[in-house]
Amino acid sequence: MRTRRISSLLILISLGFVLLGSAGCAKVNPWERDLLARRDMAWEPDSLEAKRESHVYFSKEASMPGGSGGGGGCGCN
Amino acid sequence: MRGGEIEGKIGGAQTPAADGHALPSRALTALTTSALAVPGLALPARADTPIEQASAAYAFSYYVEDDLSPGRFSGSGDRQRYEVLTHQLELDFPVSPRMDVGIDFLQEKMSGASPWYVEASGDERLQVMSGATIDDTRYDLSADLDYYMEEAKDTFSAGFSKEQDYLSVHGGLGTERSLFDDITTVSASAAFSYDWIEPNNPQLSLARPSSGEKWAVDLFGGVSQILTRASAIQFTANYKHSNGYLSDPYKAIRGIGPSDGIISDQRPERKNQGSFMLRYRHHIEMNDLFSASVHGDYRFYVDDWSVTSHTFELGWHQNIGPVTIVPAARYYSQSQADFYDTVLPAGAQQSDRADRSSDYRLSPYGAVSWKIKIETALEDILEYRPGNRLGGVGFSGGLDLFVSVSYERYLSDGAFAFVSVDEKDEAPALVDFQIWAFTVSGRF
Numbered sequence: 001m002r003t004r005r006i007s008s009l010l011i012l013i014s015l016g017f018v019l020l021g022s023a024g025c026a027k028v029n030p031w032e033r034d035l036l037a038r039r040d041m042a043w044e045p046d047s048l049e050a051k052r053e054s055h056v057y058f059s060k061e062a063s064m065p066g067g068s069g070g071g072g073g074c075g076c077n
Numbered sequence: 078m079r080g081g082e083i084e085g086k087i088g089g090a091q092t093p094a095a096d097g098h099a100l101p102s103r104a105l106t107a108l109t110t111s112a113l114a115v116p117g118l119a120l121p122a123r124a125d126t127p128i129e130q131a132s133a134a135y136a137f138s139y140y141v142e143d144d145l146s147p148g149r150f151s152g153s154g155d156r157q158r159y160e161v162l163t164h165q166l167e168l169d170f171p172v173s174p175r176m177d178v179g180i181d182f183l184q185e186k187m188s189g190a191s192p193w194y195v196e197a198s199g200d201e202r203l204q205v206m207s208g209a210t211i212d213d214t215r216y217d218l219s220a221d222l223d224y225y226m227e228e229a230k231d232t233f234s235a236g237f238s239k240e241q242d243y244l245s246v247h248g249g250l251g252t253e254r255s256l257f258d259d260i261t262t263v264s265a266s267a268a269f270s271y272d273w274i275e276p277n278n279p280q281l282s283l284a285r286p287s288s289g290e291k292w293a294v295d296l297f298g299g300v301s302q303i304l305t306r307a308s309a310i311q312f313t314a315n316y317k318h319s320n321g322y323l324s325d326p327y328k329a330i331r332g333i334g335p336s337d338g339i340i341s342d343q344r345p346e347r348k349n350q351g352s353f354m355l356r357y358r359h360h361i362e363m364n365d366l367f368s369a370s371v372h373g374d375y376r377f378y379v380d381d382w383s384v385t386s387h388t389f390e391l392g393w394h395q396n397i398g399p400v401t402i403v404p405a406a407r408y409y410s411q412s413q414a415d416f417y418d419t420v421l422p423a424g425a426q427q428s429d430r431a432d433r434s435s436d437y438r439l440s441p442y443g444a445v446s447w448k449i450k451i452e453t454a455l456e457d458i459l460e461y462r463p464g465n466r467l468g469g470v471g472f473s474g475g476l477d478l479f480v481s482v483s484y485e486r487y488l489s490d491g492a493f494a495f496v497s498v499d500e501k502d503e504a505p506a507l508v509d510f511q512i513w514a515f516t517v518s519g520r521f
Contacts, residue, residue, distance in 0.1 A: 051181075
């Protein structure tokens with residue numbers, strides 16, 4: 001069971017790096033990044049909403065938020 | 078963190094729908110997610126400079142859980158569960174040509190009854206709720222300082238969170254580097270937190286401790302990558318080690334036998350958690366008035382209490398002139414902790430099970446949620462003359478306002494899980510809730 005979990009973890013990590021690596025040769029010039037710079041293209045376009053939801057999920061689910069901390073507070077009740 | 082701000086301002090110069098309210102946050106949020114949002118997607122000219130305009134954002138939200146259904150309830154407690162009224166405020170402003178500061182404040186009032194322990198009736202499981210309604214207020218204050226260098230940024234964050242029975246302090250350091258002409262951004266951070274808990278009314282519950290402490294170290298690493306002119310991807314990994322009092326003093330578990338009593342919730346004093354997240358963003362230009370961005374996120378989580386989980390999120394940001402409509406959906410599924418049980422076997426004593434918990438958050442279940450948000454941008458609605466002092470902290474002489482309302486519905490159930498959940502293992506307290514939120518932000 002533990003071995004299976006570790007394998008699936010390794011597969012996932014590898015997949016992440018393969019996906020990123022496969023894009024390593026992409027050439028997007030600085031002056032071509034207007035679409036990427038849009039607010040609706042941000043990883044977290046609305047920080048207050050992201051923090052609020054992160055805290056709610058941290059308080060109500062067993063998992064740790066990915067990429068950001070649930071942080072402060074008991075999360076009890 | 079002010080990733081959105083920098084992006085917003087860059088976008089603001091070039092795209093009509095851009096926004097940019099400031100995004101300061103507590104330690105990890107500042108050091109991780111939002112931090113990554115900046116250089117990977119921002120223009121190089123701005124990626125290594127502080128924000129130029131000050132900004133402020135305020136949000137009010139109402140979180141309310143559904144009442145526990147009569148068919149899953151036992152005892153004389155209150156079926157009415159938690160509701161939370163939250164005020165959030167964040168400020169971001171430049172303080173020097175190389176530094177900017179973010180300040181984040183939160184106040185929330187919580188009230189309602191809380192799940193206590195579970196009764197068994199044959200295969201059926203019924204929830205006993207806490208007798209008294211809990212009323213508490215939480216205050217959270219955090220600040221972060223960003224220092225910008227050529228193709229790089231370092232961040233320092235610190236903050237605390239205080240409730241009547243709980244105090245948490247935290248601090249962290251983070252760094253990020255832009256590579257290959259800002260096509261790739263690499264980030265790393267470390268944070269430390271220390272928490273103290275002093276449960277209310279320790280005399281009211283068996284083995285409820287009079288106090289407890291814990292500490293945690295959180296490490297983070299991430300890579301974000303521009304794929305094409307309209308798409309980007311990000312991979313992040315988190316590891317967290319917690320040590321100390323990790324139980325819930327307000328929860329208990331009982332034996333199934335008629336003469337068995339209830340005993341306290343007790344969890345291991347150590348926990349190792351890992352999560353891996355993959356995020357994708359893609360923009361679709363339709364015409365001068367219409368455009369859209371697609372957001373897809375996947376997270377895998379695992380810990381050494383045997384919980385694993387999968388989370389999928391999909392969002393569609395539809396821009397129609399100055400208005401953006403965002404429908405989004407989320408699916409979550411987790412397995413149970415190895416010491417979770419709704420009830421203990423007949424005759425089980427405290428000593429038989431060193432670790433035990435009936436907490437629904439450690440049970441096997443799945444959850445679906447959906448959300449709709451509407452935002453509008455009101456740009457250049459005011460002009461003013463900032464003095465030298467205000468000009469020095471990013472007041473530019475104009476004001477842009479952004480207003481949004483949103484509604485989210487969340488439903489959880491054993492039947493929604495990836496794997497089938499036995500009736501005897503399904504927690505009767507699995508929660509359904511909704512969140513209403515209103516946000517207004519300004520860029521000065």
